[in-house]
Amino acid sequence: MTALLFESLAADLRDRVAGEVRFDPGSRATYSTDASNYRQIPIGVVVPTSPDAAAAAIAVCHDHEVPVLSRGGGTSLAGQCCNAAVVLDWSKYCTRIGDVDTDAGTVVVEPGIKLDVLNDRLTPSGWMVGPKPSTHVNCTIGGMIGNNSCGSTAQAYGKMADSVLALEILTYDGTRCWVAETSDEQYDRIIAAGGGAARLYQGLRAIVEEYGDDIRSHYPHIPRRVSGYNLDALLPENHFNVARALVGSESTLVTVLRAKLQLVRRPAASALALLGFDDITAAADAVPAVLEHQPAALEGLDHRLVELEHSRRLAEKALRELPDGKAWLLVQFNGATQEEADRTAEATIAALADKADGAVLDDPARRKEVWAAREAGLGATAYPPIGSETHEGWEDAAVPPDRLGDYLRDFRALLTRYDYESASLYGHFGQGCVHTRIPFDLRTAEGVAKYRRFAYDAAQLVVGYGGSLSGEHGDGQSRGELLPIMFGEQVVTAFERTKAVFDPDDRMNPGKVVHPYRLDENLRYGPDYRPAEPPTHFSYPDDGHRFSHAAARCVGVGNCRGHETGVMCPSYRATGEEEHSTRGRSRLLFEMLQGDVITDGWRSEEVRDALDLCLACKGCRSDCPVNVDMATYKAEFLSHHYHHRLRPMAHYAMGWIPLWARLAAAAPGAVNRTAQTKSLGAVVKRLGGIDERRGIPVFARRRFSAAFDGHVGPARAPLGPVVLWPDTFTNNFDPQIADAAVQVLESAGFAVEVPDRAVCCGLTWISTGQLSTAERVLRRTLRVLRPALHAGTPVVVLEPSCAAVFRSDLPELLHGDEDAHRLAAQTHTIGEILRLRAPDWRPPARSATAVIQQHCHQHAVLHYRHESALLQSAGVEFDVLDAGCCGLAGNFGFERGHYDVSVACAEDALLPALRRAGAETTVVADGFSCRTQIRELAPDRRPVHTVQLLAEAT
Structure with a gap:
């Protein structure tokens, strides 16, 4: 296709489609891959505002004879969500809920709505969607229909095909109709009416009549057959259900415009039984016995998954309660009452007492943690601490549950034969579906050839057990060419005939499922993978000291596209844009280093624009299952992008605030009068690139450090000295916080010292990408602190963002500098120093209630557990808000052009939580940014630092 044709296509789409039409390099790069091994650059991206707008887009594509791909949450693992096509992203606008029948338990929805969002909105009705994939926070209903999604709840509620009652579909040539289960009378009426629908139905009836016996004999009768088209749904005994036949067709046949779903009742109560076994195959052998007790979910996991760091971090307390063993079954039972659910769980454990150790986990919080660890399996196993990175490619095969143990023994032998034995095994054991990520070498010709041989051998193995190549994630490109092994040539011919009925010109997601690409084509890496490897400021020690590896770290799980809990990703929550998610930015950085679409490297404006709304909150460093650290990547990029170039004025105004604060200390009154005067303040903001709606702090x-000079502490300090870090924000804006810290530390038995020369952590230079300056500042700081560092003196840091610099940024920016590593190890928060170095100290009891807004860096790097324990011991009743980022995020919220996103982040959860809190409730926010945002947007609140609460009780 010529560039001229694409320009004409883009122009027609803009003229005829209500929505956003994007053919720029940045958008094409953002959608270049999904969660699979594959990468194909799209022609362009359309974000329709409605199903009608999507239909108009497909009509334009039909006129121009270009392929189309409908995309849900973009988390597909078999490559079905990337193609050289016009990509329709439904997830931003097409999220409406139509008719809800609370008596029948049905709902009509548009395809872009996320599963968790839909279920949350259905909560008052008592109904929910049955299937729940591990990506439930961000997967869309359309994507679930496309993949025939399942998840752990499929044990009780079946696959997505079992939830679909009817679909409004659109073919590439413009036939639009609703399809569902079809009686003979309805079939006759459709044929009599003529038109496109009649042609579709006649074609499908002819396929079933010709290939019906082949379908009956070659489709495995197991719970988790997801591979292939659902032609069995068209058999007369299954009521010629065209809607269910189209579920799982992966955008290769039709576009789904709306769906009518059958809902299920929310369980009144549930219990979780944990069963421990010596080995994963022993756990699999026990599945039939557990199934006799009719569990609602039955999951298996091995010791490798449990031992992985991310699982540990998600469920540290809960995993300690696992019974002894090296493999476990997680068995959920639903009941009308908690007593009923508990009784069933206990009876199951008793029945398997001779096979496994068992326990009932009855704490809801712990249960949630265990499920979170299990759901994080795909991401958690991507980068094991020992061995090579792992990949999809054979991650969801399914066999009859009663043959699972034998299958796993043979499968492990196959892994060993190919030297892939380090793979973790887990999955939906109650339905015989096994997940794994395997350490395929996809970067050398020999490794790719080995992967190909393994896939064929694994397909033969699973088919020999009467199983399915895919039990959850679909065929796409990973398994498309293997389908003849499972179904035989006759059924595959039936698939091709079905494709021809709906899409005779092969324009709907071509090369997937039918007439597929080879499984070793279009690899994201491949033998010719050779990204640019530029010199960097940060060392990236967890990525082999290679920025290219860091940029490729994202595996596409898409947790950053969730809207409900955690910190990640505030800008996506505010905009709904893929390029403003951690995943989207990762894709852009990957493509920048590839150089095919993003061709100007560090100078790329597309990458700069995508990173512009990154708040550098570091939420992805903790909430992302593979620990992408976009804040660091952003700082790295900005450093190179603006090298020897003029920067935005805010970089000079906010990035250099430690210097301006030192100068302002000479005459703070005059500076304040100037900045707070309306006309002069407006000039200051304009010159500094600060949004006019922002106040200037x-x-x-008097600075804290100046007031502390000459301070005489208690005569006796049994716990020895600590250095109290005079960060720029506490020192110059909130010195009362440092005063409170001195009071608390001295009451605990420490001698407080403060550096006698100006020091800085370099945070503001790091966040604005002025890394050479940050390095100079940090080296000077290390020189000043050297005596304390060599003496092992703890350094107490009150501002979370500064403490996070010392813990994470500093050792990566000055990698190999022993003093940098010493400071990282000797940095303590106020909670850590009191709990770990003064374990006998307790604050006096006091009566208070509080809500706590964690600083993002507190959440991601430092955590708040020691502070929580101290407040608890003081008798403070508190709620740590799950409110995400406050939205100010250092310089971000001050910069011109960011105000609306900043406020939207605060309105996402923080401000509503503060409005719900009583007037007598204390608001605790340890971060200067958080306190500033709260003061501005909730002026009736006066937030305080944790140490101030402790000081009040001392």
Whole structure:
């Protein structure tokens, strides 16, 4: 296709489609891959505002004879969500809920709505969608229909095909109709009416009549057959259900415009039984016995998954409660009452007492943690601590549950034969579906050839057990060419005939499922993978000291596209844009280093624009299952992008605030009068690149460090010295916080010292990408702190963002500098120093209630557990808000052009939580940014630091 044709296509789409039409390199790069091994650059991207707009887009594509791909959450693992096509992203606008019948338990929805969002909105009705994939926070209903999604709840509620009652579909040539289960009378009426629908139905009836016996004999009768088209749904005994036949067709046949779903009742109560076994195959052998007790979910996992760091971090307390063993079954039972659910769980454990150790996990919080660890399996196993990175490619095969143990023994032998034995095994054991990520070498010709041989051998193995190549994730490109092994040539011919009925010109997601690409084509890596490897400021020690590996770290799980809990990703929550998610930015950085679509490297404006709304909150560093650290990547990019170039004025105004604060200390009153005067303040903001709606923080009349000079502490300090870090924000704006810290530390038995020369952690230079300056500042700081560092003196840091610099940024920016690593190890928060170095100290009891807004870096790097324990011991009743980022995020919320996103982040959860809190409730926010945002947007609140609460009780 010529560039001229694409320009004409884009122009027609803009003229005829209500929505956003994007053919720019950045958008094409953002959608270049999904969660699979594959990568194909799209022609362009359309974000329709409605199903009608999507239909108009497909009509334009038909006129121009270009392929189309409908995309849900973009988490597909078999390559079905990337193609050289016009990509329709439904997830931003097409999220409406239509008719809800609370008596029948049905709902009509548009395809872009996320599963968790839909279920949350259905909560008052008592109904929910049955299937729940591990990507439930971000997967869309359309994507679930496309993949025939399942998840752990499929044990009780079946696959997505079992939830679909009817679909409004659109073919590439423009036939639009609703399809569902079809009686003979309805079939006759459709044929009599003529038109496109009649042609579709006649074609499908002819396929069933010709290939019906082949379908009956070659489709495995197991719970988790997801491979192939659902032609069995068209058999007369299954009521010629065209809607269910189209579920799982992966955008290769039709576009789904709306769906009518059958809902299920929410369980009144549930219990979780944990069963421990010596080995994963022993756990699999026990599945039939467990199934006799009719569990609602039955999951298996081995010791490798449990031992992985991310699982540990998600469920540290809960995993300690696992019974002894090296493999476990997680068995959920639903009941009308908690007593009923508990009784069933206990009876199951008793029945298997001779096979496994068992326990009932009755704490809802712990149960949630265990499920979170299990659901994080795909991401958690991507980068095991020992061995090579792992990949999809054979991650969801399914066999009859009663043959699972034998299958796993043979499968492990196959893994060993190919030297892939380090793979973790887990999955939906109650339905015989096994998940794994395997350490395929996809970067050398020999490794790719080995992967190909393994896939064929694994397909033969699973088919020999009467199983399915895919039990959950679909065929796409990973398994498309293997389908003849499973179904035989006759049924595959039936698939091709079905494709021809709906899409005779092969324009709907071509090369997937039918007439597929080879499984070793279009690899994201491949033998010719050779990304640019530029020199960097940060060392990236967890990525082999290679920025290219860091940029490729994202595996596409898409947790950053969730809207409900955690910190990640505030800008996506505010905009709904893929390029403003951690995943989208990762794709852009990957493509920047590839150089095919993004061709100007560090100078790329597309990458700069995508990173512009990254708040550098570091939420992805903890909430992303593979620990992508976009804040660091952003700082790295900005450093190179603006090298020897003029920067935005905010970089000079906010990035250099430690210097301006030192100068302001000479005459803070005059500075404040100037900044707070409306006309002069407006000039300051305009010159500094600060949004006019933002207030300028007020400098304290006297810096803490100046007031502390000459301070005489208690005569006796049994716990020895600590250095209290005078960060720029506490020192110059909130010195009362440092005063409170001195009071608390001295009452606990420490001698407080403060550096006698100006020091800085370099945070503001790091966040604005001025890394050479940050390095100079940090080296000077290390020189000043050297005596304390060599003496092992703890450094107490009150500002979370500064403490996070010392813990994470510093050792990666000055990698190999022993003093940098010493400071990282000797940095303590106020909670850590009191709990770990003064374990006998307790604050006096006090009566108070509080809500706590964690700083993002506190959440991601430092955690708040020691502070929580101290407040608890003081008798403070508190709620740590799951409110995500406050939205100010250092310089971000001050910069011109960011105000609306900043406020949207605060309105996502923080501000509503503060409005719900009583007037007597204390608001605790340890971060200067959080306190500033709260003061501006909730002016009736006066937030305090944790140490101030402790000081009040001392």
